[in-house]
Amino acid sequence: MLVDSDYFKRRTVQISLNESTRGLPSDDSLRSSLASCGDIWYFQSFSSKGKGGVIKQHTAIVVFYDLAAASRTMSCSHTRQAGSFWQKDSVKAHGLKHGQPYEIFWTEIVQRLWQESQDPSSRSNNPPQSSTGPSNSANYGPSLKRPRTEDSGTTPGGSSNTSNHASTSNPSQTPGHAPAPTERLLARISQLTAELNSTRAARDRTIFERDSIRTAYTAEQRRHRETLYQKEAVEVALSQEKAERARILTKFGSVLVYGPNPTGLDGKQKTIRLCSDECDKSSERIKTLQREMSEAQVRHLGEQDTARKHATKQLDDARVTIQQLKSDLKQSNLILLSTQQRLKFTQKSMESMEQARASTVKDYEETKEELELYKGRLENEQMLVLKLKDTLIPAKYPARANWGMLDPTPSSGSGEPSHLFNNLPRPSDSEGYGPLLKRPRTEDCNTVPHGYTTSSRHTSASNTSQASSAAVGSLEWMRVRIVRLEAELNSARAACNTSNSEQSTLRVAYQDEQQAHQKTNTQKKAAEAAVSRGNVERDRLRAELEATRLYGPTANVDEGKLTIAQSCSTECNKSNEDFKTLEQKLEEAERLRMEEHLKAKASTGELIDAKAAIKQLELDASQSKFNLASVGEQLESKERECALILEEHKDTKEKLEGYKRRLEHEQMLVLKLRDMLISEAYRSLGAAPESLGVIMSAMELPQVPVLGNTGPN
Numbered sequence: 077m078l079v080d081s082d083y084f085k086r087r088t089v090q091i092s093l094n095e096s097t098r099g100l101p102s103d104d105s106l107r108s109s110l111a112s113c114g115d116i117w118y119f120q121s122f123s124s125k126g127k128g129g130v131i132k133q134h135t136a137i138v139v140f141y142d143l144a145a146a147s148r149t150m151s152c153s154h155t156r157q158a159g160s161f162w163q164k165d166s167v168k169a170h171g172l173k174h175g176q177p178y179e180i181f182w183t184e185i186v187q188r189l190w191q192e193s194q195d196p197s198s199r200s201n202n203p204p205q206s207s208t209g210p211s212n213s214a215n216y217g218p219s220l221k222r223p224r225t226e227d228s229g230t231t232p233g234g235s236s237n238t239s240n241h242a243s244t245s246n247p248s249q250t251p252g253h254a255p256a257p258t259e260r261l262l263a264r265i266s267q268l269t270a271e272l273n274s275t276r277a278a279r280d281r282t283i284f285e286r287d288s289i290r291t292a293y294t295a296e297q298r299r300h301r302e303t304l305y306q307k308e309a310v311e312v313a314l315s316q317e318k319a320e321r322a323r324i325l326t327k328f329g330s331v332l333v334y335g336p337n338p339t340g341l342d343g344k345q346k347t348i349r350l351c352s353d354e355c356d357k358s359s360e361r362i363k364t365l366q367r368e369m370s371e372a373q374v375r376h377l378g379e380q381d382t383a384r385k386h387a388t389k390q391l392d393d394a395r396v397t398i399q400q401l402k403s404d405l406k407q408s409n410l411i412l413l414s415t416q417q418r419l420k421f422t423q424k425s426m427e428s429m430e431q432a433r434a435s436t437v438k439d440y441e442e443t444k445e446e447l448e449l450y451k452g453r454l455e456n457e458q459m460l461v462l463k464l465k466d467t468l469i470p471a472k473y474p475a476r477a478n479w480g481m482l483d484p485t486p487s488s489g490s491g492e493p494s495h496l497f498n499n500l501p502r503p504s505d506s507e508g509y510g511p512l513l514k515r516p517r518t519e520d521c522n523t524v525p526h527g528y529t530t531s532s533r534h535t536s537a538s539n540t541s542q543a544s545s546a547a548v549g550s551l552e553w554m555r556v557r558i559v560r561l562e563a564e565l566n567s568a569r570a571a572c573n574t575s576n577s578e579q580s581t582l583r584v585a586y587q588d589e590q591q592a593h594q595k596t597n598t599q600k601k602a603a604e605a606a607v608s609r610g611n612v613e614r615d616r617l618r619a620e621l622e623a624t625r626l627y628g629p630t631a632n633v634d635e636g637k638l639t640i641a642q643s644c645s646t647e648c649n650k651s652n653e654d655f656k657t658l659e660q661k662l663e664e665a666e667r668l669r670m671e672e673h674l675k676a677k678a679s680t681g682e683l684i685d686a687k688a689a690i691k692q693l694e695l696d697a698s699q700s701k702f703n704l705a706s707v708g709e710q711l712e713s714k715e716r717e718c719a720l721i722l723e724e725h726k727d728t729k730e731k732l733e734g735y736k737r738r739l740e741h742e743q744m745l746v747l748k749l750r751d752m753l754i755s756e757a758y759r760s761l762g763a764a765p766e767s768l769g770v771i772m773s774a775m776e777l778p779q780v781p782v783l784g785n786t787g788p789n
Contacts, residue, residue: 084139084189087117087146088181090173091136094166099132101165109161110138113152114145118189122177135177139189174284182277190269261554268561275568282575289579293586300593301377307600308370314603315362315654317610324617365658372665394686399571401693406563408700414556415704419711421552426718433725440732447739454742457749 091110093100100106103121110116118139124132140146153169156162162169172178 084186087140087143088172089138089146089149089169091138091167091169093134094168098166100136100167106136113149115141117141118185137177137181186273264558265554268565272561272565272568275565275572279568279572279575282572282579286575286579286582289582289586293582293589296586296589296593300589300596303593303596303600307596307603308373310600310603310607312366312370314607314610315366317607317614319362321610321614321617324614324621327621362654362658365662369658369662372662376665394690397690401697403567405693405697405700408697408704410560410563412700412704412707415707415711417552419707419714422711422714422718426714426721429721429725433721436725436728436732440728443732443735447735450739450742454746457746461749
């Protein structure tokens with residue numbers, strides 16, 4: 077089972093302080109307090125130098141065996157019951173945070189835990205800060221160690237074959253003598269695991285930096301927007317101040333021209349009145365346009381912000397979905413590849429079993445024919461021996477005609493064979509023979525006679541084939557593991573590159589936003605300075621107007637009238653220019669709003685493309701799942717067929733072994749009967765041709781002539 081580094085992260089808890097003035101409790105105290113939540117797998121504390129060179133423990137990382145123990149620790153820290161060590165020692169538990177402990181966790185602790193999970197014997201070499209509690213596979217998932225494929229020399233029937241144990245032992249029992257391909261594959265797996273862990277750590281750091289830059293960019297956008305609002309307010313105040321100053325100048329000109337009791341000319345009065353009306357209208361129009369422009373800018377900024385947030389959220393969701401679907405598709409492809417390899421391996425095993433079964437059936441047929449032949453010969457020999465017994469044993473010994481019960485004392489002169497059957501073997505019933513001339517039973521054929529060994533050629537071949545199959549399965553497992561690690565490494569590198577590109581884009585956008593903010597801030601300060609100057613000028617004009625009303629017009633009335641009229645005309649011209657400028661700004665804001673609307677449409681098109689890509693990936697994933705299900709069904713059917721063939725092979729092999737033992741049994745019996753009976757007969761009869769003739773006639777052999785007294789031919 078493939079276990080990623082998140083397996084350890086979900087079981088990890090970081091212990092920190094609520095108050096920076098104190099330090100964490102001692103390691104033993106903290107370990108004993110946390111032991112109530114669950115068994116601790118690994119524990120490490122981090123210290124720092126405080127004031128006066130005092131070293132204080134400020135952080136600790138705890139890895140539990142059980143996932144529920146980590147959740148229980150977080151819950152206890154959150155509730156903080158009265159009297160608990162969370163409240164007494166002012167500590168808290170939370171997930172991993174970026175910093176030195178975070179980097180050490182990903183670079184050192186995860187690698188150490190991974191090695192411990194693959195080799196449980198290495199836990200005895202753990203540092204003092206790591207816990208050595210008993211492991212519980214039911215709590216934290218299946219073991220990460222690959223199952224051993226050693227062969228203990230057990231035959232398919234269940235009996236132990238000690239003669240072939242040394243020759244069929246698996247190389248995995250002696251890791252020092254592992255073959256070179258296995259060592260290279262293991263080294264490649266370790267290298268890919270280390271690269272994958274470092275790439276994931278770099279990816280996490282890049283994602284953290286990207287999120288930090290995105291947060292800073294969002295904050296800078298918010299500050300820029302606030303500065304824009306303040307700038308608009310200052311511009312509105314500046315326009316109001318200009319209108320107020322124009323109104324004051326108009327009143328001041330009227331006072332200067334007509335005095336307290338106006339009796340001036342009608343033309344000048346009409347001119348000044350028209351100028352005043354124009355100034356008032358311009359002021360009203362400026363205020364209206366400024367208000368509309370402010371509303372348009374606020375609306376534009378709001379729409380832009382809303383559209384950006386919506387598009388960004390949808391694009392982020394689409395990218396996350398695409399990434400997840402891609403990873404799921406890769407995982408499905410890897411599982412499909414592994415299942416296909418298992419199917420090929422099962423097909424090869426089934427073909428080899430078919431060949432072994434065919435050879436076994438062939439041997440069975442040959443052995444059966446040979447057994448029938450030997451059975452016929454054995455029956456003939458038995459009939460011959462019975463005839464010999466009836467012929468050679470006289471009728472005066474009817475009660476002593478049993479095998480092995482003849483009188484061993486020689487009787488001279490009688491001519492009877494006194495020691496003919498004394499030297500015949502007397503096998504016991506416990507050895508599976510029964511009486512000498514009795515044919516062995518079928519149920520006794522499976523028992524090997526004492527003193528004889530069966531052939532271990534088939535058992536050795538089966539053990540060798542099992543060992544080779546286990547070695548091939550181990551190599552296939554390591555190759556699949558390497559393919560999975562390479563795929564995960566490529567995925568992690570792609571995610572890291574994507575995060576780097578997004579980080580670069582966000583950094584450029586953040587710098588542009590900072591420059592725009594600085595420019596807007598400068599414009600706001602300039603507008604504030606202009607407002608301040610306008611306020612000073614307005615106050616001065618008000619003071620002069622009050623003085624003129626109190627003390628009347630001065631001596632230079634005509635010159636004052638001319639100056640005031642010119643100033644009114646100038647103010648009117650400025651108001652008209654401001655009006656045109658505001659209209660241009662309003663048009664520019666409307667144009668920007670339309671451009672943003674078009675950009676939003678473009679982003680919508682990109683979102684549509686992303687959704688189409690998501691649908692395509694979902695279709696590919698469903699197709700891969702369908703292919704995986706079909707291949708799984710084929711694999712199950714092949715495995716069932718393989719199991720049936722294996723059972724038939726075992727049954728046939730057991731029958732063949734039984735027939736072989738039975739054949740050897742009968743062969744040995746026939747050979748003993750033939751050798752001992754004939755040799756004893758010849759030695760017992762000696763040169764008695766009459767007895768030899770009797771034996772030959774009993775054996776249905778032709779008579780031979782007697783050649784002197786040299787003995788029978």
